[in-house]
Amino acid sequence: MFEIRKASKSSGAKSTSRRDVLIGGTAAIAAPYVLSTAAKASDRLVLVFAGGSTQIALEEAIVKPFTAETGIPVTIVNTIDMAKLKIQVESKTTEWDLFDFVGPALMQAGSQGLLEKIEPDVFKGTAMFENPSPYMVGYGIYVGGICWDPARNPKAPRTYPEFWDVKKFPGRRGLRMRASETLECALLADGVPPKEIYPMDLDRAFRSLERIKPYVRKWVEQTQQTVDLVQTGELDFSYTYLNRTKAARDAGISMDFSQDQLVVYGSYYVVPKGAPHKNAAMRYLSFLLRPDRLADYCRRVSVIPGNLKANEFLDEATRKSLPDVNNPAYVVLNNAWWAENFAKVEPRFKEFVLSSR
Incomplete structure (x- = not known):
């Protein structure tokens, strides 16, 4: 079940009920954590994503602003293939830096040692739905x-x-x-x-x-x-x-x-084991969870933000259009x-x- 991530003392976030956050948003925005400059402009990220209309929204709300700020280009490929991910990792020829998919398959991938653990600071300043695994970033519902x-x-x-x-x-x-x-x-x-x-x-x-x-x-x-x-x-x-x-x-x-x-259900980003640009991937995830950026993406595609602080940046019409996940x-x-x-x-x-x- 989706639950609010317990806020750490460093984040300054207050615990809020799921219903309150989904309907009304939160009052305060903590500054996102900026990861090490070891992630540099030459680190071209390869992101596996489902494609279609949602990809257009991702490019406009996240990818282009991320590249503009960091200089790190992002290539999106539409090859959601868990078997290929496993082959890449086990043969130590990982080509992908980020992989977007649903929870059940990724939970198994994490238990099989196919994924990198997410840096804790990626979540700094957020109020997250509880991520079901240390290998996953639940960015959207x-x-x-x-x-x-x-x-x-x-x-x-x-x-x-x-x-x-x-x-x-x-x-x-x-x-x-x-x-x-x-x-x-x-x-x-x-x-x-x-x-x-x-x-x-x-x-x-x-x-x-x-x-x-x-x-x-x-x-x-x-x-x-x-x-x-x-x-x-x-x-x-x-x-x-x-x-x-x-x-x-x-x-x-x-x-x-x-x-x-x-x-x-949640949709999650993971970083495959041995990703060639792991630091840049973590930096991308930190950028993705910024309340303003995530809200822009979710507004475009009618998705409930995984970082609940993004609700404050959603317009009233968008909030009203999103379903109440507490519906029995x-x-x-x-x-x-x-x-x-x-x-x-x-x-x-x-x-x-x-x-x-």
Whole structure:
């Protein structure tokens, strides 16, 4: 579960409830820690990121200002490949400096020794949601839900039981090609209350997936495709993210998104073991968590800031548009459970998807 990081004496931050911070912001901003000048302009960072519209926001709000201030250029690559990360680290040929992904897979990577520990001073002056691992920086809280094109489908499922109801809502479905988030959706569809999702009843979750599997046209690997395939008409209803649908609507694309029942999860940066520019990577992370910079990014993509001090820099319209993660209809992804179970659940899920049954 997401919790506020306990403020250290050096940070000067006060402990605040999650609801208070999400709704109202905080009153004081502590100066961000500036890491060693050992991170220099010649250290070109390579950042692995999902791409799409969110990357544009990242470039404008974080990457370009970071380079302008430090002189350190950043190259973004869209190769979110955990197997490749493991090969690079184990062969001592690490090419990437920063890697952005979801918690369950990164928790396993940390336990396997594939990641660098984050310098504590990266968090100096912040009021963070509790990071689930010393290897991770939880910079943003995302939400996953159901999207559709209202021009083509004015009647659409708004909850996971409805998404599973193919008679009432006929159409081609899209789900993620990963166990985390997808199994949570399956249990919600089967009537499990959000607070009772964990510990997860895996057999029940896979039985639920069996019912919807014949109607899943696409198990989506690339995040941007969760909206693109709806836009092009290949899918009628898809699991996707608030930030992706916002970008589509901002571009004039017919797209709707239900906030009736959501999966809430953190997105995290990690530094791969042996990263060629580790010091510069830590400097980037410190810059990312600055309240004004992070708020600019989150405003552009409708994401709840991981450093809660950034809420003060969000305009009122943005704060009102963000979902309340305390909503009892939402399930918050449990990284601790996934850390213990990812290694056995993910292969089972992949085998299930690829099987002909």
